[in-house]
Amino acid sequence: MAGGWRLLYFSAPTRGEQVRLLFHAASTPFDDVRLDFPKGITPFKHAVLGQGSPLMFDQLPAMTSPDGTHVAQVAACMQVVGRSVGFAPESPAQDARAMALTLYSEEIRDSVFYKLLIPAVICGLLRKKFLGIFCFLSPLVNLYFRTSKVRASLNRRLRLLEANLDHNLRTVGSEGFFCGAKMSYADVALFDSVRESLDLPGFDPDKELAEHTCPNEALLLRPLWRDFDSFMARGRAVGVRLQKAKLTLRKLCRGISLHMVEAPSLPEDPWFQARRAAEALGAAARLAGLGVLERLSQPLLEALGMSGADAARVAAVGTARASALSLAEAVCDAARSVPAPAACALTRAAAAKHDEPLALILEASASLAALRADESASAAAAKALLSALSRVQGLWDASSPSAAQGAAERYAGPAVLRALVEAECSRLRAVHEDLQLRWQLAKAEAERWRAEYREQGFPEKAACCLELARQAASEDGLRGFVVGRALRSAASGLEALKSSGESAASALGGGLTPSLGLLGRARVDADRRIDAVQEVVQRESRDLELWAARGRMPDGEAAPPPVESEERDLWAEISIDRAVEALEATLGAALPQVATLDDQAAAAIRRLGALSTQTGAAQAAAEELGLRLSMWGPTANVQEVVAACAATAEALKAVVRKLCSAEEDLLEVLDSASAEADVVAKSWTADWLAAGNWTPVAQALLDAGPVIAKAPQAACPTEELLRTLLLPVRGLAAFAADPTVRARVAALQPS
Structure with missing residues (x-):
């Protein structure tokens, strides 16, 4: 179930341009997703997509291979693409050398291009704005940013690149490339890095390259386009029209700049489309949830006593689960019109609980593989999933104001409220369960002391421990009654909080204003009940363990006679x-x-x-x-x-x-x-x-x-x-x- 290549990067060239260049040099179609800077990356981050995010570190560029694998960091992207399209050295040693050169190209970009970019922009603004009357400040800007020193550092780096060219010539016998006898992804990376650096103001590419020649009198970047005619033939195949160019860096980089016509994309596999649509659905749901949280943030966070960061994380997770649930309902409806094996796989995937829509798609794919369904059943299942996804996407899509409002009022709002209330209930419930376990351990300690005293021949102490255990194990005794009542009171407080959250969510889903004041009071009441039961359990547990260890009853209570209690045969x-x-x-x-x-x-x-x-x-x-x-x-x-x-x-x-x-x-x-x-x-x-x-x-x-x-x-x-x-x-x-x-x-x- 293969799809196509996809590259995520900003509209600007810079760091991601070399990956685009590598695709075009190999005549490989790819989906070039160009995002606006800087907000275009937000829908793809982990805070929005969770585990389905294609960004490993919330950074660009990021690439998705045809099998759905996400790759981050530009050097890793170049290596993966290079190996896939035949632009990578064959031997591991040469491949390691190519990776080292690719990383070095990024070092050139960081130490030269980005350090010169800011002063270049400032000087350009000084020349163009206010009729250019402040252009006299340009030398001061260059002095402040030490641009002359940065430009001089490029010469040293170019000499190191020349040495690597000479090394490849002596070891491999190739005069044209940095690694091996043919072009590799390292050549493309170095070309793009040096091109961008020399294209900044203050450089003369012809002069810079004339000063750096290999012993075979080849220009520094001639290795990249040694067979320039064949590259032009490949370029025409993707709609590129190059003008007559010399082998100077500036004209060459202008000719192959990736502001060219994009290569036509190959038709995507329906399962790949379904995964993409499921990722988009999860992202839309998370964004709708964050929009609801932003609208209700102040009163809602005060009612639940949560921080903004925690609330945003919980809201994103809750809306993703809600979108997966709505997708499951649509998949169940779509499964009625597909063959039996596909219907079984879809129904089984929809019946399970998923944290995001993408998990449902992957579950359906795994179920079909387990059923060993044929291609027709697989295609029918994918078509049904795409139909269900298109129906559900309209409920969560925030691209239009009406759609965003409808999603917030009917779907995202209740999902956010339920998720936040459930998170608060889970926190309090965890404390409640810990207190139950603490009480159980205290009772177990009393029983352990009873068994130990009985084996050591102290029947009076064993009888006291038995009585303490009896009082703690049931509500016949004061300890069991007090602790049991406190635990039940805390449990009822949690139920009241959950009920208040459900009422508020239903009101928001029906277009009404939720009563966040009642919700806040229910949360405070549940919190106080948990604090009270914590005090009771800690006190009673300490007392029970203390008197059991002593083998005696508390002061003022008579010791029981040393008679063993009758035991029931529960199994019979x-x-x-x-x-x-x-x-x-x-x-x-x-x-x-x-x-x-x-x-x-x-x-x-x-x-x-x-x-x-x-x-x-x-x-x-x-x-x-x-x-x-x-x-x-x-x-x-x-x-x-x-x-x-x-x-x-x-x-x-x-x-x-x-x-x-x-x-x-x-x-x-x-x-x-x-x-x-x-x-x-x-x-x-x-x-x-x-x-x-x-x-x-x-x-x-x-x-x-x-x-x-x-x-x-x-x-x-x-x-x-x-x-x-x-x-x-x-x-x-x-x-x-x-x-x-x-x-x-x-x-x-x-x-």
């Missing part, structure tokens, strides 16, 4: 039917009984994806419980549960791998011809229901489940352990052990 309490029903409830709609084979396969892929998500959540819960328990110390009971958690996590990873493999095999059913689809479907179903593939996984889950059920309550309260780990593990064990359960989850029924 979970029935298989209950676990399977809970597992199936997470998979969505059941498989269609009367449907085409393609519909059955698509439904099975969806259910397997949901099952894989559920399995991954159970795996994460097992790993988290093992991590909690590993902090307690090397007690035998705890280490046994930690090992069981690790075994469960590994078994669940194996389940995820099997589900992913089965999902990929289902794609074969969709990709098969109608005559072969029934055979492939029957083979898949037989392999899916085979007991031998699942027996090791089922046995590992059945062995580890009863051990995990013995986890200390302080590390994982009973209801949390049942809901997040034991119930799904029990269901997945039944799924792996019983083929009838697997058949209810996903089994194809060919006609």
Whole structure:
């Protein structure tokens, strides 16, 4: 899926002109994007495009190769183009030499051209403005900028270039070029750099070049155009009409100046066009979001307590996500009119969450590659994407005032508000989660001390630690009640902030003025609640750890009798039917009984994806419980549960791998011809229901489940352990052990 070359640079020649010159010298068509200085670069920067920016360092020139690779820095651009169009030395040593000369050409430009450009402009203004009465100040300007010293430095550099020409003549036997026996990108770079320098006022190119000749009496820049007639022939192919020129630098550079007619661009690949359009859509969305932020910046930033830089970054990210979501909706509509493989790839790409439109295009391309779709399906998918992009682009394009206002009112405004509120909620939620973890660690510390005192033969201290853990683990005790109420209060404050943000976003989307005062009060209230719960959790956690380490109750509380509490068998309490029903409830709609084979396969892929998500959540819960328990110390009971958690996590990873493999095999059913689809479907179903593939996984889950059920309550309260780990593990064990359960989850029924 190749496109064409694209060069981003300002309208002025200077640093990017050598890349244009190299393209034209090789008769290679390219998209010459000339931007206004200095604001033309803004839509392409990382602050606007994010990771989709073609500018590695927010600088120009920048180039995009036909395969979509972005290249920055002029020397790297010259090397990449030179290697691609045959203007690069073949040996690595000569190529390194060419790169060194290209970098040296930029050193000449920086130390000569740019240092003389400012005084030249000032002197020109003095001669042209105010009837030239201030032209007598020109010598003072030249004296201040030391132009004579800068001009003298060029002679020294030209002598070094002569030495390099002589070195190439002696080593390679070529009298015409700097690297090797033919023209390279280094020759073009040096030509452009010296041309621009000698074209400034104060230089006589004929005189300068006459003083610098090689031993073979060739002019300094004759190597570049040794075969001048052949270059003119190539130039005519791209519409260039050169006048009769001598081999003096000034006339030569005038003849080949790239203010020439551009070469016709080759037709672009539709996928390349889609990527370009997606980048433009993301840029338009970010610019619309920044416009909304600029309009509401002062009251909005005061309401949310954010800095301008953070708000701009969040607004750009939020509007990019919103544009990706609107593109996903348009892609779903466009997918209805394309063939089955392309529709499947587009629907799958649109169903995922993307941070920017370009990610959706790349996901669709990857899905088509995974489906091994043919060229017709790929072309149909690209056409559908371009149609969807054109529809969505009109919603976000800020090129006209009406379009910009509509985007700001209907799309960018709500997206910016939701993104800013979500960023603030995420910040506060992270603090809330840290406080929850701090409280869990304090309870785990109390349980660890209980186990240690019990092993050391101190039943009274162990009973005190057990009572402290009981008070902290549930709201029966004062500590658990106080901390639980504070955590719930903070959570309700976050929900109120989120609700206020949604109301403000809906009002802005409906053309109304959002109530930023209410939003600000909700943010302040949520912030205060977080501060309050932070104070409560820190105080109660310190007290709990302190009294547990001492093995006694706080002052004024009676010590409990040394009696061990009864333990429940949580694993035995979970029935298989209950676990399977809970597992199936997470998979969505059941498989269609009367449907085409393609519909059955698509439904099975969806259910397997949901099952894989559920399995991954159970795996994460097992790993988290093992991590909690590993902090307690090397007690035998705890280490046994930690090992069981690790075994469960590994078994669940194996389940995820099997589900992913089965999902990929289902794609074969969709990709098969109608005559072969029934055979492939029957083979898949037989392999899916085979007991031998699942027996090791089922046995590992059945062995580890009863051990995990013995986890200390302080590390994982009973209801949390049942809901997040034991119930799904029990269901997945039944799924792996019983083929009838697997058949209810996903089994194809060919006609």
